[in-house]
Amino acid sequence: MRTRNRMWVAAIACAVLLGGCAMETKEQARQRLQAGGGKTGEAAAPASTTAGAAQNGAGKLTAVQFYVPSEKENSLSVIDVPTGQVVGKVQLQEAPSTVVFSSTMREAYAANMNSSTVSIINTQTLKVEKEVAVGPMPHGMALSADNKTLYVAAVADQFVYIVDTKEGNEAGTIDLGTGAKTNYLVLFGDRLYVSDHENDKVYVVDVKTKRTVLTIPTGKTPRAIRVSDDGKKLYVPTAGEGALETYDTADGKPLGRISVTPGATDVVVSEDGTTAVVTSMEGSAVTFVDLQAGKPVETVTDLPGARHIEYNRQQTKAYVTLSGSNEVVSIDTSTKRVVDRIQVGATPHGIRIKALPGIGGSC
Template identity: 70%
Template sequence: MNTYKKGLLVAASLTVLLSGCALETKQEAEQRLHGKSVNAAESAAANPPAAGKLTSIQFYVPSEKENSISVIDVVSGKVVGNIPVSESPSTVIFSSTMREAYAANQHSSTISIINTQTLKVVKEVPVGPMPHGIVLSPDNKTLYAATVADQFIYIVNTKEGKEAGTIDLGTGAKTNYVALLGDKLYVSDHENHKVYIVNVKTKTVERTIATGKIPRAVKVSDDGKKLYVPTAGDHALEIYNTADGKLLGKIDVADGATDVVVSDNGQTAIVTGMEGNAVTFVDLQSNKASKTITGLPGAKHISFNRQQTKAYVTLSGSNQVAVIDTEKQEVVDRITVGAQPHGIQLKALPGIGGSC
């Protein structure tokens, strides 16, 4: 073996050793999960990563009452950091490199740009009134913010750290949550009971889908063919064909349907119900609810771990995050975070595999 190849081998080995579960390959993850290798998991559990390390697997949870973000280490299930931000943070997202995070601060009408290594805000970007849902373009250059108190989507140039224009959804529109796939932006309007499909290249509304009452955190399937819409006023999960806006299914779930995650195989959805204090599992093959877990005060937002073996739910009524075993469909832990937790988002290095 020549010197160049040896160097590559050593570098690759060091990458695996230093990265823990964040950079496991799919094969390594399978081996560990089936008992053939547990070194990475044991190492991560024995040596919890520091809050700012890129190799850690964490959830960031904004606290509306404390104007801060709790950093949760997934392996230990403990809060390992705290990031002060502006007033009433609602949601948080990450760049694809995980080096930056962005938080929407409702009462200060700003977007915080956060360095995830130092756990400090490096810039506050003024946007429209009460920013809520935010989403980032795949190249990390453009952030789109829905502002609850007006009719615009605000565009932020993340490299320059400033507003770069708006998209007008029309008089009377009330933007709430957003999802992005390709050049299509999906925006829920909780007051007018509709979802706008916006072309981000032309900055125009291409289609409007009438939904049930009070649509909240919309999600779009990976192939772009289906739109999942929790409707709080109808305690339902609605599924639409994005091409023609036709309703494909409407499933009864917990009251106040708020957020939804869909499994990679497309067979299961999990819907939070904020007013119902519950989470509902939905069988997407039969379009029926299979189980509802109650006793979850203010169940608001939800996110999977990488293997989708657990779902993490913010409980705005109890200052906790509930940890749900998705196979057993039961709560297995509760983690105390900042007061009135809102959104939740996974921070993990990009790449294949990932078992945490």
């Protein structure tokens, strides 16, 4: 019996090494999915019931993938992380920009700028289940932890639009004031952070009262903002300053500014808080930043229209959309070199990883 057990352990270990991703048992996955719930709190079906439902297995629930909207092709590419191949496509409305996932990864939400809608996507069938009308030019989005409320920034006006994901309709707005412009969003607890790229501000909103509780003046043209894992720091790439700015979320006071390439667009921060990687769309570059030393350490150039960025699960690679070359590049975070180029739709915009906790941990 012990010999047989050792053989099973060896077989599983081999599968992990060959597959390149961490694994969990089917029973563990079933229990976790049931505990987390399916769509809007309903019990989720086991992954095996939906595997293979979409083209090339792209709809498999446990697959680790990136979703990349294409502005010019009005579509979304699904990239398989272990192989670096495009394994599926979703047709969307006009000029999709960004995408977010529910915590169960069973739904994705894509903002369509020119059609002023949000597409609700079934990630197993790769089909759009509903279009929700919101404000003009929806862009950044943030989803509540219970998956029930989607907050949508509309670049062309002063409101954040609230979508009830269960009903699939607009359920109100948050007014940021006359002249305000909304761009990118981050939700941390009950606080919603909204960048205003035209007025050089970040608004901090209490989502319970729907009121602005703090306004943080920033450098010129703040773009895709991030909050640290502990919620204490706000990271703001400012395109007009060519900088990564950091603010205290408690009082909005500046904590530092690090020069990067002009046109700073998006940022990811390592789990230990020591390193940041900043994209620069106009500068066509990516800058690695030492946050402890407060300085850039290396810049990767010749990345046309380097726009948005996401880490893989282990943060060994950073994936960047290149709106100028219709590619997603993979950059090794240790060597700081491009290791892969993936052709996607024309003018790729945002990028977001789809990965369930405990699955694909080494991808």
